[in-house]
Amino acid sequence: MNPKQLAGEKAVDYVKSGMKVGLGTGSTAYFTIQEIGRRVKHEGLDIEAIATSIESERLAKEWGVKMVDFSEIDHLDVTIDGADEADANLNLIKGGGGALLREKIVAFATKFYVIVADERKYVPTLGAFGLPIEIIPFGWEETFREVTALGCTPKRREKNEEIFITDNHNFIFDCDFGLIENPHDVLQKLQGIPGVVESGLFLDKTDVLIIGNNDGTLKIIESKK
């Protein structure tokens, strides 16, 4: 089985009827949503969900998953999402699909945070995958200069030769910091720059990382926090 599917479906073991569930974004979380949807439609799984992107919301609705928003609930019991990189401390780089802002809001609202990934995503040190940062369009050139001054090379993301626009109508910079030895320091510095809405560094949040291996096995790493 595709390692993304293996991990994505395994994570659904954490979802029980009555729960409020955060639905991630990307090609691995896709399999999670499909499996949750299948259980809702065919096995009577009864949940309320919030999605981290318009695309994931659309997919969940197709299956008949009950979607709510943060005016209706004040926490999520479990969220299952993908990642672009994860290290041994279960710190992450996310945002390869541009969904990092909604993903981080959902991650902070959740009591239990599950990450699903294939084995290529598990790395000794974060940073080979350029760090996505969501930027307000106003004054983006100045924000670009400020981000560059932190010691990285940002590139404004494009898709199909057009500027990539997030679900929140912002830009993404993909920033090459090289290997990030101190992610807390980088995160703190980025948070101090006006115009930076959020970065794809998700630190000290993950409870469980489920890795699908190419040989069809699973590796499950629980947080030591």
Ligand SMILES: O=C[C@H](O)[C@H](O)[C@H](O)COP(=O)(O)O
């Ligand atoms: O913005 C996108 C998200 O952070 C994704 O969860 C992440 O990029 C991983 O996506 P995929 O499972 O497609 O590699």
